[in-house]
Amino acid sequence: MSGFAPDHPGAEVRVSPNFGPRRGTEVPDMIILHYTGMETGAGAEAWLCDPASEVSSHYLVHEDGRVVQMVRESDRAWHAGKSSWRGITDINSCSVGIEIVNPGHTLGYRPFPERQIEAVISLCQGISRRHPVSSERVLAHSDVAPGRKVDPGERFPWRVLAAAGLGHFVAPSPIRRGPVLRPGDEGAAVEELQSMLALYGYGVEITGVFDVQTDIVVQAFQRHFRPRRVDGVADGSTIRTLRRLLGSLPELSVQ
The missing domain is CATH 1.10.101.10 (PGBD-like superfamily/PGBD)
Structure with a gap:
């Protein structure tokens, strides 16, 4: 594939060879949010488009708010890996993957810039208009691959997305002293x-x-x-x- 028209208006296109047809569905109904976990956005973009990496995502959102599309939404990007949600184990086939530039926990995890989050919100809203993505199916990579992945992490502003109608959210209940359940407990x-x-x-x-x-x-x-x-x-x-x-x-x- 030499190129394609972007699904998201204003997105730059840089084609990744790492994709295939969706399996069992032609219509994604989930959005999975990741962070890149690399030192630079340019490095992450190159890696997602390198055939040797065998990974990709539909989109990458840079810290300055630029959106790059690498795989068409109609195709299956290789972003979620071994994962599951509500019994579905081929998350790649039913989702759109968005990589958000951030060095991550091992390279200096930092807050996500406001303009980057604004771009993520606009992108997710567009995807949700094009496909049947309900709010509770806008998820973290760490939700579908717990333990194996921790992105986009505890600094990601889910509350801000919820205010824009994206993602399932309730204000966390206050932390108080009281009984707990912990490893080793049974019953x-x-x-x-x-x-x-x-x-x-x-x-x-x-x-x-x-x-x-x-x-x-x-x-x-x-x-x-x-x-x-x-x-x-x-x-x-x-x-x-x-x-x-x-x-x-x-x-x-x-x-």
């Missing part, structure tokens, strides 16, 4: 926590044992929805926030 309370996380969409096995997998998924949930403290401990704030999120989903009602 009905742990089973209920795992059930709620699974009901929301996370890939967690319901065992009634607060194992390593549960710890990892709780951290992923906190990183997105209760970012003030990401420790894998299911305190009252974490559980109340999860209950309120479930209760505000259109198809669910959790008391």
Whole structure:
């Protein structure tokens, strides 16, 4: 492919060879947000377009707000890797992937510039108009690949996106002293926590044992929805926030 007209008005086009046809669907219904985790945006853009990398995304948003499209929205970009959400394991086939330039946790994680977030919002709004993406299906890479990925991380301003009608959001419940669930705990309370996380969409096995997998998924949930403290401990704030999120989903009602 030598080029294509951008799906998003104003986007630059730089074609990545790393893509294929969508499998099982022709219409994406999810948006997955990533950070690049590289020293520079130029380096990330080059890597996503390098056939040797075997990775890509549909879009990359630079810190100055420039949007680059590398894969057509009708095609399957290679951005999510091994991942799952609500039982779906081929996230690449049902999603649009957006890489957001930021060096990430290992190279000097920093706040996302306002103009960059404005560009992300405009891009996500456009994708949601072109495809049936509901607010609760605008997700973090860390949501669909907990433990393996932590991006876009706890500094990402989900509250700002929610104000623009993007992403599922409730204000996190305050952190207070009280009983907690932590690794090693067992019983009905742990089973209920795992059930709620699974009901929301996370890939967690319901065992009634607060194992390593549960710890990892709780951290992923906190990183997105209760970012003030990401420790894998299911305190009252974490559980109340999860209950309120479930209760505000259109198809669910959790008391």
